[in-house]
Amino acid sequence: MRVVDPEGKQLGIMSLREALAKAEEFGLDLVEVAPNADPPVCKIMDYGKFKYLQSKRAQEAKKKQQASSQIKEIKMRPRTEEHDLQIKLKKIEEFLKSGHKTKVRIVFRGRELAHKEAGERMMQRILEETKEWGKPDYPPKFEGRQMVVMLSPRSSGG
Secondary structure, eight states: OEEEOTTSOEEEEOOHHHHHHHHHHHTSEEEEEETTSSSOEEEEEOHHHHHHHHHHHHHHHHHHHHHHSOEEEEEEOTTOOHHHHHHHHHHHHHHHHTTOEEEEEEEOOGGGGGGHHHHHHHHHHHHHHHTTTEEESSOOEEETTEEEEEEEEOOTTO
16 A cells, blocks of 8 residues: 655555554554555544544535525514515515525414415415516425415526
8 A cells, every 4th residue: 555644755556554653653543545546545543533524524515505505484473564574575675685585485374374375375476576586496385374485596697
């Protein structure tokens, strides 16, 4: 196997026993970094530190990936007043323009469920007002006591 010392210098090709002895000299671990290479490459390093840095890199990658596609949610009731509705529409616009998927949820409580058409009218109005920034992934649907629709941002091309 090819062995690399902690500073990154090649120590050459040696047997496993010799490589382990070298690692022992440095007081570190022998870690296989490229098992598919011919011959396999091993590096003398602190394995605990290696695993820690690896997990940190994975966390950073996950954080960057998550930031690019987040799902935002706007909740309202079928009797939401005009001014509050305008504020919610501005929020939806802001989310969609910044590239986030947005879930719009109209929650029905108590007797409001008897007047589903009020919620449906509100949902149609929301879809109408947001059509230039986002498009629905599916038509609005009832899930128990709530009406839900997912809006995806429109591509910047228009």
